[in-house]
Amino acid sequence: MTAKQGSVARWIADFAQALRTPEQSAWDRLFMPECYWRDFLAFTWNIVTLEGVTAIAAMVEEQAPAIAATALAPDDPALPMTDETQGWFTFETATARCRGHVQLEDGRARVLLTAMIELVGHEEQAGARRPVGVAHHAAKGRRTWLDQRQEEARTLGYAEQPYCLIVGGGQNGLMLAARLKRLSVPTLVIDGFERPGDVWRKRYKSLYLHDPIYLDHFPYLPFPDHWPLYTSKDKMADWLEAYARVMELNIWHETLCAGARYDATAGVWEVTVERSGETRTLRPKHLVLATGLSGAKHVPAIPGADSFAGQQYHSSDHAGGKAMEGKNCVVIGASNSAHDICVDLWENDAHVTMIQRSPTIVVRAETMRTFSDALPYAQPGIATEFADLMMATTPFRMRYATERDMTDALRQIDADFYARLERSGFLLSHGVDGTGFLMAYHRRASGYYIDVGASDLIARGEIAICHGEIAAIERDGIRMEDGSFLPADLIVYATGYRPMQEWVSELISADVARAIGPCWGLGSGTKGDPGPWEGELRNMWKPTAQEALWFQGGNLMQARFHSLHLALQIKARCERLATPIHRPAPSSMAKRNEGALT
């Protein structure tokens, strides 16, 4: 430990002492009045941000005896985010090895992060714990790797029930399955498509990842470093396929989940699946919905749609605009997929109109990249997993200010771009409170466009913009409420997805959907993200109101980071470890709700 770390080390020692006698401890001497403790499982077996000393004291008093945190010690002073006022530390609980980071002000914590890293005695079978793989002696009836792999694939879901069933074989399902595999939790993934990666492969031709590659690594198998900065959907599809094979994941393809019922007495799900024409019942102990942030496609009911003579489909069914040369194409919606599909149609010489029904946040990918380049992920010598932790040190409420600053910076850098776009008639937003696209992503995963070319076409009038509401669809086009008419050979509904909650209602029951409430969103009280304030994404990667039902979703960074948390929770239950969950009192958070918007 260096001298500069003295105050941090002192705080850690005081904190360790306070944990020993939580009810007698003066938490307001350890924490600032406005303070945050963000915990990933370590203390709460939950993903929560506690706000304020009262919430923190209540949590510690409830949890400390069972959690039994010990061996708190400052981590390597050479780590990033280590100086006079902040530093990393390690500790152990009754069940796990954990890391922490504290940011001090005047000797008290303003922000504390605690995160579970691995379960003691149930570590991943990797590195020094890797299996030998073969016995170096002859034995009759010995089975090779292939024998065992084939038997596992053959029996799982038949002779042997999976402990965990994951619905959805995109990156979220595969990353979680890979983590559970390394933890020896029998896991089956079911997916509607024919092969891994089809969730990317079958989307529109021009789709590329919007995040640079260093944000996108999968657990355990980093992309090789010649990988392009931005990945095409087809290359990502191939990666998913290779990943599933190399990580030996058990996947049933062309399999749909038709219904699920939880037997609370037996602690088992009954999940009805349809696999290549056959209906089967699976009986996993845990059910993970990993189909993305949302449920099924949302196509608004518009009068007259049945009478339309041309083609019409949801944006997720847009395979490419090849046959649309010279045709009139109308895209309803103005978020990412609407823009990308407009570009694709324009590149195929269609006449393209976008119907924008509400203002859209736009950020330029090129400008975002300069910000991404400054993130820990892009710095040499910082492991991806550690960068994930660094990013996690800022709780959502504190991100309002940083996101607003970033949005302001983007508006300044790209002032000319935004001015041109607005002159074209495009309704531009920077978020209801000026916090831009990242907060919009966390609030409702919609309402923004990361510009990779469409905005320039809009500014140049190559993609026409139409505002207002649709009155009806007629045989040859769209009638707007103001009476104007848009002739159309193709209508693309880039109108998003239905809330996950609706799908839960159909799949399980309305009661369960109601108990769980919305998935995703922070409870910011903004459009599409009703309060009360939660401070973390609702229901994602953590216990829900329905025992043994979990949600795994988000972009590649989130899928990577949080699949660890969900895997640890499922493994702990598989091993029957005590997992005392702390759920912050809703009132304590709700009181502070209006602050979320300031």
Add this chain to the structure above:
Amino acid sequence: MTAKQGSVARWIADFAQALRTPEQSAWDRLFMPECYWRDFLAFTWNIVTLEGVTAIAAMVEEQAPAIAATALAPDDPALPMTDETQGWFTFETATARCRGHVQLEDGRARVLLTAMIELVGHEEQAGARRPVGVAHHAAKGRRTWLDQRQEEARTLGYAEQPYCLIVGGGQNGLMLAARLKRLSVPTLVIDGFERPGDVWRKRYKSLYLHDPIYLDHFPYLPFPDHWPLYTSKDKMADWLEAYARVMELNIWHETLCAGARYDATAGVWEVTVERSGETRTLRPKHLVLATGLSGAKHVPAIPGADSFAGQQYHSSDHAGGKAMEGKNCVVIGASNSAHDICVDLWENDAHVTMIQRSPTIVVRAETMRTFSDALPYAQPGIATEFADLMMATTPFRMRYATERDMTDALRQIDADFYARLERSGFLLSHGVDGTGFLMAYHRRASGYYIDVGASDLIARGEIAICHGEIAAIERDGIRMEDGSFLPADLIVYATGYRPMQEWVSELISADVARAIGPCWGLGSGTKGDPGPWEGELRNMWKPTAQEALWFQGGNLMQARFHSLHLALQIKARCERLATPIHRPAPSSMAKRNEGALT
């Protein structure tokens, strides 16, 4: 630089000075009388070990002006193999960035390693040089990654000729192809099997890699760290398939190479290939034979073989002993595959006899593992590529002593094992000069068994050993020269492979085969490895007597390390860089030949 590095730094400075005026330099002040300079391309555009001051002075005088080594500077003192008498350094030549390592005795060099790392101005397109992958603006006629990938696969070998053609899609072909891909050298791999990995997949069921996993990494995409210590052939097959896909290698499967002719005037090969029934001529500038160390299967002509009523095949065609329960099986040969097949047959309840025609070196895999665990590859914090360089600091002649020491240690550790094995009648060897299996591998890639279980079966009499020569094969078995008869339902010829030279003769011409001479082997003057002494593996990964013909082979470690060297040589030619080759005078090496065995 630390104080302990003073003498090394002084030597590097003196060496740099001497390189500037090679003809006036007193090389015997820089090098010990018995000294070695091992060079990988940096100074010689060749892979050579120069032995003695005379050979070194001759090389430098010939090469120094064109090579123009500059900026010699001690490397990071924190690197392994850095102390008062040894250390790493970096330098640049007219074309390349290089690394070196020197081992001093009394201030003079006993061993010098110099190795090319990358070509200046032609670096791999990776890391900071990675491609962006997509243009963030709309443009008509824009092609996606998939468009480009598919076009490349479609046109290479048809509309566009590959610059480099690699025959053989095993790990050697794929690793080299991956390196050339990163260097933007248009490369096509042809392979006889249906899909990548079949070279492993189609071998006998019980095959596992004999080297622990940390020796086996492929370039650019390390195995995930849960990978078992020993890899099954089927898992390795899957890895090859995933690797080929992820690295975007261009491979024609089910394609055989029928003949090749070099047009020296045009500097182009005419290679006849048969692809799915179609005969095509490819016109690459460079031809790489990457089919392994050897040519086609060797099956000795034994009188009466045609009259045999049972099954008979070469060891490489042994798919598994499933149908052999209760049958008499005779395996001719006593090297690795012979042993492995005997075990497989025994595990399938066959009656197994091994015909051992000459003594075999045996080492136990378990014991070898303890030695492997001490290698740099197994140490945390040492990158695989750097470990490769560390291993390369010992020239072959110096390995005689270390390998003899290791063999002595193995004999002591496993004394009981060896005693039991010999008591069973098995003819045991430790190498003609006691240097054990690793020297045997480098001399003739044969004559040893890495024991993974067969030796115990032999010691217990579960696998019978038969000595002597075969007189004839009869209808129901094998008649030995001593008149004894071995009844057989199955005969497996584990009799190795024909020399690569023979295949070159058939494929290209007898003249070219004669000019090239033997591939592999050090010229040790021992059985299967005739002199003169070469000090490096003959014709492997370096210029041969035939312009634009190259050999890529060896185990996974060698494939990884030396594919870099071969890729750099081909890339340099592709970019028309000067590549002045130094070929040591044979006489200077031959004179020292007898020393090789001492």
